[in-house]
Amino acid sequence: MINLDFFLEILFPSLLEGLIMTMQLICWSIPIGLVMGVIIAIGRVYGNVLVSFFSKAYIIFFRGTPLLILLFILYYGFPSIGIYLSPFVAAVIGFVLCSSSYHAEYIRGAIQSVRSGQVLAAQALGMSKLSAVFNIVLPQALRRAIPGCSNEIIYLIKYSSLAFMVTCIELTGAGKIVASRYFTYTEVFLVIGAIYLIIVSLATKLLNILEERASFPGWENRK
Amino acid sequence: MENFIVIYQALPFLLQGIITTLGLVLSALFLGFIIGVPLSVGQVFGSSWTKKFIGIYIWFFRGLPILVLLFLFYYGLFNMIGLNLSAFVAAVLVLGLRSSAYQAQIFRGSIQSLGQGQLLAAQSLGMSTGKAIWNIILPQALRLSIPGWSNEYPAMLTESAVTYAIGVMEVLTRGNFIASRTYKPMPIYLTCAIIFLILSYSGMKILHILEEKVRIPGFEE
Amino acid sequence: MKGPEGMNQKKELILRIKDIHKSFGGKEVLKGISFDVYKGETKVIIGPSGMGKSTLLRCINQLTFPDQGTIWLRDQEVTHHNLREINLFRQKIGMVFQDFNLFDHLDAVRNVEIALIKVKGMKKEEAREKAMHELKKVGLGKQASLYPAQLSGGQKQRVSIARALAMDPEVMLFDEPTSALDPELIGEVLGVMQKLAREGMTMVVITHEMGFARSVADEIIFLEKGKLLESGPPEILFYQPKYERTRRFLFKLTELYGDLNGKK
Ligand SMILES: Nc1ncnc2c1ncn2[C@@H]1O[C@H](COP(=O)(O)OP(=O)(O)O)[C@@H](O)[C@H]1O
Ligand SMILES: [Mg+2]
Numbered sequence: 001m002i003n004l005d006f007f008l009e010i011l012f013p014s015l016l017e018g019l020i021m022t023m024q025l026i027c028w029s030i031p032i033g034l035v036m037g038v039i040i041a042i043g044r045v046y047g048n049v050l051v052s053f054f055s056k057a058y059i060i061f062f063r064g065t066p067l068l069i070l071l072f073i074l075y076y077g078f079p080s081i082g083i084y085l086s087p088f089v090a091a092v093i094g095f096v097l098c099s100s101s102y103h104a105e106y107i108r109g110a111i112q113s114v115r116s117g118q119v120l121a122a123q124a125l126g127m128s129k130l131s132a133v134f135n136i137v138l139p140q141a142l143r144r145a146i147p148g149c150s151n152e153i154i155y156l157i158k159y160s161s162l163a164f165m166v167t168c169i170e171l172t173g174a175g176k177i178v179a180s181r182y183f184t185y186t187e188v189f190l191v192i193g194a195i196y197l198i199i200v201s202l203a204t205k206l207l208n209i210l211e212e213r214a215s216f217p218g219w220e221n222r223k
Numbered sequence: 224m225e226n227f228i229v230i231y232q233a234l235p236f237l238l239q240g241i242i243t244t245l246g247l248v249l250s251a252l253f254l255g256f257i258i259g260v261p262l263s264v265g266q267v268f269g270s271s272w273t274k275k276f277i278g279i280y281i282w283f284f285r286g287l288p289i290l291v292l293l294f295l296f297y298y299g300l301f302n303m304i305g306l307n308l309s310a311f312v313a314a315v316l317v318l319g320l321r322s323s324a325y326q327a328q329i330f331r332g333s334i335q336s337l338g339q340g341q342l343l344a345a346q347s348l349g350m351s352t353g354k355a356i357w358n359i360i361l362p363q364a365l366r367l368s369i370p371g372w373s374n375e376y377p378a379m380l381t382e383s384a385v386t387y388a389i390g391v392m393e394v395l396t397r398g399n400f401i402a403s404r405t406y407k408p409m410p411i412y413l414t415c416a417i418i419f420l421i422l423s424y425s426g427m428k429i430l431h432i433l434e435e436k437v438r439i440p441g442f443e444e
Numbered sequence: 445m446k447g448p449e450g451m452n453q454k455k456e457l458i459l460r461i462k463d464i465h466k467s468f469g470g471k472e473v474l475k476g477i478s479f480d481v482y483k484g485e486t487k488v489i490i491g492p493s494g495m496g497k498s499t500l501l502r503c504i505n506q507l508t509f510p511d512q513g514t515i516w517l518r519d520q521e522v523t524h525h526n527l528r529e530i531n532l533f534r535q536k537i538g539m540v541f542q543d544f545n546l547f548d549h550l551d552a553v554r555n556v557e558i559a560l561i562k563v564k565g566m567k568k569e570e571a572r573e574k575a576m577h578e579l580k581k582v583g584l585g586k587q588a589s590l591y592p593a594q595l596s597g598g599q600k601q602r603v604s605i606a607r608a609l610a611m612d613p614e615v616m617l618f619d620e621p622t623s624a625l626d627p628e629l630i631g632e633v634l635g636v637m638q639k640l641a642r643e644g645m646t647m648v649v650i651t652h653e654m655g656f657a658r659s660v661a662d663e664i665i666f667l668e669k670g671k672l673l674e675s676g677p678p679e680i681l682f683y684q685p686k687y688e689r690t691r692r693f694l695f696k697l698t699e700l701y702g703d704l705n706g707k708k
Contacts, residue, residue, distance in 0.1 A: 064377065064420040066384035069395055069412055077408040158288035165290075165388065172290055179298070186299030189291055197286040343507055344545035344604075348559035348611060349535035351527065358562050363549045439549050440591045 011178055011188060018174025019195065025088070025160045025170060029095035030153055036096060037103025037149070038142075044104060045111050046133060055104070062101035068162055070094040075166035087168035091160075099156045106148030110141035143214045150207035154200055161196075171195060226410040233401045233411055240394035241418065243311065247386065247393060248379050250315045255322025255375070262323060263330035263364075264356060277327070284324035289385045292317050297389045314386040322379060326372065333367035334360060366437055373430040377423045384419070394418055456483040457518065458615050458646045464503055464513035466496070473499050474510070475670035481615065484644045488657040488678075491667035492693060497650045498542075500667070501617050504648070505537040506530045517614065535563060538608030538616040543624050544600040546592040546607075552599075553579060553588040556607045564611070578606035582636050598629030602636055609640075616640070618649040652697055658682065666690050 044055035062070070075090040085093065114137050122132035164173030171192060179188040262280070265273045284292070297313040308316070337360060345355035384395040398415040402408040459481040466474040473496040481487055489497050502508040504515055506522060515522040522533045547555050556575035560566040566574070579588050582602040592600055601621055608616060618637065622630040634656050641647060641660045651657060657664055658678045665675040666685075674686050685691045 061416075061420070064381070064423045065416040066381040066395065066419055068384045068387060069398075069416050069419070072395075072399065072402075073409065073412045073416075076402065077412050080407070080409050158286075161288040161290040162385065172288065172294070175291075176294060179294070185294060186303050189295035189299050192291055193283075193287045193295060196288060196291060197283070200286045201282075340541060340543055340545035341547060343502075344539075344541060344547070345559075346507055346531075347505055347534055347537075347539035347541075348607070349531045349533075349563045350559060351531055354562055358558060359547050363547070366549060440551075440594055 006182065006184070007191075010182070011175075011191065014174045014178050015171060015192065015195070018169060018171035021088075021163075021168065021170040021174075022160050025091055025095065025163055025168070026157055028092045029099060029156055029160070032092075033096045033099035033156065034103055034149065036100035037107055038138075040100060040104035041107035041111060042133070044108050059101045059104050059108075062097050063105065067094060067098045067159055068165060070097060071162060071166045087163065087166050090166055091163035091168045094166075095156055095159065095163075098159070099152055102152045102155075103145075103149050106145045106152065107141060109148075110144035111137060113144060114140045143216075146207075146211045146214060150204075150211065153207065154203060157200055157203055158196065226407060229401075229405050229407045230410050230414050233398075233405070233414070236401065237394060237397050237411075237414060237418065240392060240397040241422065243391065244380070244383055244393040245422070247311065247314055247318065247383050247391065248376070251318035251322055251383075252375060252379055254315065254319025255326045258320065258323035259326030260330055260361070260365075262327035263334060264361075266327065266331050267334045268352065268356065281324040281327055284321045285328075289318075289321065289382050290388055292321060293386065293389050310386070310389045310391045314383075314389065314391045318379065318383065318386070322375060325375060325378075329368050329371040329375070330364055332371070333364040336367060337363055366439065369430075369434050369437065373427065373434065376426050376430060380419060380423050380426070457481075457516075458483050458485075459504065459648070460514075460516040461500075461504065462514045462516075464500065464510045464515070466499055466503060466508065466510050473670055474503070476513070477667070477670075477672050478513075479665060479672065479675065481646060481648060483646055485662045486641045486647045486649060486660050487663050487665060488661040489648065489650045489665045489667055490652060490657070490693070490697070491673075495667055496670050497667055498619050501539070501619050501648065501650060504617060505534050505539055507539075531563070535559075535611050536614045538611060538613035540601070540604050540608055540616065540618045540621050542620040544592070544597070544604045546595075546600050546604055548592050551589050551591050552584060552595065552603045555592070555603055556610050559607070560610055574610055575606070578610045579603070581609070582606045583632070596629060597625045598632045601625065601633045605633075605636055605640075615646040615648065618647065618651065620650050620652070622651065622653060652700070654682075654694075654697055666693070668693070 040055045040058055043051045044059065045052075047055060071090060071094040074085055074094050075087060078085060078090075118136050118140070119129070119132045122136045123129065127135065160170060161172035163170050164176065167173075169177070175188045175192045179185045262277050266277045269277070287295075293314065296317045297308075297310065301308050301313055301316075341359055341363065342352070342355055345359045346352070350358070383393060386393060387396045387399065390396065394415050398411050402411040405411070457480060461480070462478045464474050464477045465472065477500055479487070489500070491497055499508055503510045503513075504522075506525075510523065513523070517533055517536060520533075522530070525533070547558065550558060553572065553575045556578055557566075557568075557571040560571035560574060561568060564571075576585065576588060579585055582605055584599060584602055584606065587595060587599060587603075590599075592603070595603065605616075605621075621637070622633050625633065630653065634653060637647070637649070638656070638660055649657075649661075661678050663675055664678050664681045666673045666681065668689060674681065674690055681690070682694060685694065
């Protein structure tokens with residue numbers, strides 16, 4: 001029943017299409033999520049009362065709400081207030097909202113762990129507060145946030161599979177359609193699992209290299 | 224106004240989902256703990272083969288999306304080996320196994336942060352390695368793990384919503400059911416979101432209290 | 445196996461260390477060390493760091509397994525046994541570590557009693573009583589319910605001494621017990637050790653506290669490059685060492701730790 005032909009003729013072509021969709025989802029969501037995360041974190045730490053409050057609420061809400069609900073709201077809920085999003089756009093927005101809130105929390109922690117003496121020293125040299133934040137604090141904080149953010153990126157790669165729940169046919173969805181038509185769940189999802197393992201392992205390697213590149217001497221010993 | 228009526232009418236049905244959600248989350252966390260602790264011990268103290276095997280287990284369960292794991296086990300593997308499980312039980316098993324991989328990593332980190340000295344000291348008093356792990360290493364490692372472990376609860380909570388995909392009657396599944404019937408998706412989904420936020424927040428509070436309770440005096444991190 | 449009889453009638457042999465070899469990754473750290481320890485004796489081991497002193501001490505209670513050589517505790521061979529029997533020997537060989545290694549999740553008295561309960565199978569009340577007794581002996585009766593993180597370094601080290609003593613060991617091994625301590629706390633620990641020695645405890649001590657060595661040691665062993673270069677009573681080794689290397693090492697020590705009388 002299941003033979004090589006099934007894999008070569010049916011499964012792999014659909015998985016390839018799904019994989020391309022997955023890649024698009026990831027490639028849009030990761031960078032936008034990161035940028036949003038940095039902005040929210042800065043707003044959280046340095047913003048005025050209102051901005052800080054808004055950022056905090058953002059982080060709490062999007063971290064505490066299951067991503068799947070966000071996706072449902074964006075895709076099934078928004079039309080009722082007159083906003084129609086394509087499955088792909090709804091998924092990307094959901095991923096960005098979710099991952100940026102996690103990034104923001106890691107970056108906030110990192111910013112606050114940079115010793116206050118660093119800013120004082122910069123200001124003593126005549127730097128403005130803003131300049132001190134961008135030139136002294138952020139370069140240190142972002143490095144420090146790398147492990148957490150890396151983790152979040154890995155999560156995002158895996159969570160991209162949830163796009164299928166709002167009918168965006170990515171890797172998992174493509175597999176599910178084939179699996180239920182031919183009733184070959186085990187085989188199909190083992191193959192899909194292997195693909196995710198490869199993507200995730202590659203991404204982990206890459207992020208580790210990045211982390212090593214970004215470190216500087218004496219880095220590990222600093223509190 | 225209309226929205227509030229919808230929410231009001233849906234609430235009892237949604238709240239029943241909390242029992243399912245919490246049951247799922249707590250059982251899976253417990254299962255993950257029961258499996259995760261021995262895994263972490265094996266990873267630190269086991270033979271090189273044990274370490275390799277556990278490493279692969281962890282790599283597998285951490286590397287796969289939860290949705291793929293659910294599909295693979297519920298529709299695939301469990302059926303293949305003749306297990307006919309309800310969606311709920313299957314979900315507990317899948318989330319639990321997956322959590323065991325994450326928990327094992329947390330515990331391993333804590334065990335390793337204790338350093339060699341504690342084990343050596345216990346052995347120098349004549350304790351067997353097993354006794355030393357049980358009486359000296361684990362009580363400390365588990366305490367050290369609490370902050371990391373506390374994050375497992377909200378993570379598991381948000382992930383539990385994905386079991387909607389195999390039809391577990393948790394909060395979101397019920398919300399979806401009503402949303403599709405009443406054509407009022409926004410208020411329903413937002414209510415679901417708030418339920419999850421409350422569950423997450425109150426759970427964290429309880430964990431914090433627990434954390435304070437088991438703190439070792441004078442011990443900072 | 446039957447242990448060798450001491451040649452001296454009056455001396456009771458406690459430990460015999462014979463031809464101990466140990467390598468780590470091809471690097472030979474111990475190259476055949478032998479010496480005997482008699483009852484009530486205090487042996488002090490000195491030598492440059494990284495030369496295998498700790499390794500030697502750990503070989504004695506089998507925390508490290510020597511590649512070659514034999515160790516006897518009284519007339520019983522300690523080496524070449526299974527782990528169960530080794531655990532029995534370890535109960536009779538107390539050990540005190542440089543960095544204390546107190547169990548951080550247990551308060552002082554429970555640190556002392558845990559092995560009594562879990563290893564010796566003693567009843568809880570009995571163990572508590574014994575533990576309190578040992579704590580009082582090291583002057584910490586009042587600190588019994590404090591956790592390691594609430595104790596000073598000197599107090600921690602005294603608890604760890606009490607913990608080892610509670611097992612009623614035949615011999616105590618000390619691995620640089622004062623070198624992790626602030627200078628003003630060293631005295632209290634050395635004081636406890638001095639008292640132990642006076643009361644007839646058999647001890648093997650790695651230390652660079654020359655004042656202590658001079659006043660307490662029956663014999664000093666100079667370990668260098670994995671070999672026992674020379675040994676002898678403090679008066680001889682300190683003032684008329686056979687080897688230039690010993691003299692040079694002692695000279696460096698006096699620069700670091702004060703003169704041989706323990707004064708700076
Ligand atoms: N478990 C081990 N694995 C590898 N090398 C070790 C180990 N223990 C000790 N060594 C090495 O053996 C040498 C002697 O160490 P040690 O006995 O601690 O010396 P000392 O106590 O005299 O300073 C050192 O070079 C050390 O690096
Ligand atoms: Mg040493």
